[in-house]
Amino acid sequence: STKPGRTILASSVSNTYADEITSKVESLRKERPNGPLLVGFLANNDPAAEMYANWTSKTCESMGFRYELRRVEEKDFLEEAIIEANRDNAVDGIMVYFPVFGNAQDQYLQQVVSREKDVEGLNHVYYQNMYHNIRYLDDEQQLKSILPCTPLAVVKIMEYLKIYNSLLPQGNRLYGKKCVVVNRSEIVGRPLSALLANDGAIVYSVDINNIQKFTRGEGLKFQKHQVEDLGPFSNEMLKECCADADVIITGVPSESYKFPTEYIKEGAVCINFSSHKNFDESVKSKASLYVPSTGKVTISMLLRNMLRLVENRQKMNLL
Ligand code: NAD
Incomplete structure (x- = not known):
């Protein structure tokens, strides 16, 4: 049968970001010889989250990042675990697989993740900048604001x-x-x-x-x-x-x-x-064009956000 348009896979789009991402990782070799470290917190039994974590891990490793999945069996310990990762200078990026509690407590947990390590771009400051169409964190326009990755x-x-x-x-x-x-x-x-x-x-x-x-x-x-x-x-x-x-x-x-x-x-x-x-x-x-899923591009944006955060931390002399 002849279809008038085309189906475009997310991988075609994410591939166009591969070179940019890998060369930036390469340029961080001095500070991060083994690659920047992304930590994912999984505190639910959601198979979709598990799959997404798997993908993230594979993509990370293929592009020179390190990925660590931290399973938290007891939801009530998640906050402490995030705070520990916030403090740990070896951790460059943090993400949490939501829903955890499935209520407003999840919004609180989003804000517990340090703004400097928030690869998903869920921090209130980032949201507010996005809604107000503000692209930088500082008046000197040195530090780029982060956008939510999906x-x-x-x-x-x-x-x-x-x-x-x-x-x-x-x-x-x-x-x-x-x-x-x-x-x-x-x-x-x-x-x-x-x-x-x-x-x-x-x-x-x-x-x-x-x-x-x-x-x-x-x-x-x-x-x-x-x-x-x-x-x-x-x-x-x-x-x-x-x-x-x-x-x-x-x-x-x-x-x-x-x-x-x-x-x-x-x-x-x-x-x-x-x-x-x-x-x-x-x-x-x-x-005309149909894109059936977007997950692979989301992961590319996650890694791109992470490199931007590392750049911001370098500029603030936090690394
Ligand atoms: P959510 O439950 O928070 O929001 C669902 C939204 O859809 C609500 O606004 C709701 O009102 C609306 N909705 C539901 N049924 C509707 C209907 N019949 N008609 C009109 N609107 C309707 O979910 P979410 O966190 O936004 O996630 C949505 C989906 O996106 C999930 O399948 C999730 O797995 C997926 N997701 C994908 C990515 C990615 O990278 N591809 C990232 C995050 C979420």
Whole structure:
């Protein structure tokens, strides 16, 4: 059968970052002869987290990093374990596999990870900078702020797919693009919608409850995105948002959820970051480019964030 478009695998995108990452690791040989050390904390029995940890470990080792998985059997000891890694100068990056408690305590634990070692970019300061479209941590613009790695991975995928128009000024490269993001979690969907809107897109942010519109206003007059409530979720409204959407991004954590193919505009780009396949096979009859998963790019961004953190610590004379 002839399909009009193409399926693009995450590995094609992550491969384009391999050289940049390995050569940076190489340049750190003096400080870190055995490679920078990433520590992952696993305190749940989630097989998806276990798989992700496995992948992270393999990718790390193939690119000259060291990876250490620390299993914490008793959830209540996790905080102490993180604090110990914060203090340990041999540790360059820390990540925690969430959910741990599955409630607000997880947000607290996110903030326990030292900002200087937070490879996932979940620290409040990083989030606030991202939402406010601020790229540096300092007035001298020496220390780059970190972006949360899954939203960043989706942005990098969109750059690879040439949805970002490099002829436009930096910061406006999504001007005129319409995107739908089905997920508004604090970890992925909301920051992703903000990033895309900050870059000039009109973003329809969809969750179970309602649909919101993120934009920088008419003529991109605002410096950062604004949010408007469009109303409670309905299939009619979702369909309307999709009618002229150039990009549809899904992240619904459910096996049974399938995005309605009939809502996709012919030639739209479809990207799924959920660990479940949110599009069924028929997406290929509509999408120009279809990216079925993003995990490999997320790991590349994790390692890239880690190198940025090491650079920041060097500049602050903390290494
Ligand atoms: P979450 O449960 O915190 O958020 C789910 C979001 O989807 C919520 O905003 C919810 O309202 C929305 N949603 C659920 N069902 C919906 C529906 N039928 N219609 C519209 N919106 C709906 O989950 P999360 O942490 O954001 O993770 C989501 C998925 O992404 C999971 O499968 C997770 O494994 C995956 N994930 C992937 C990566 C990666 O790198 N690829 C990283 C993090 C998470």
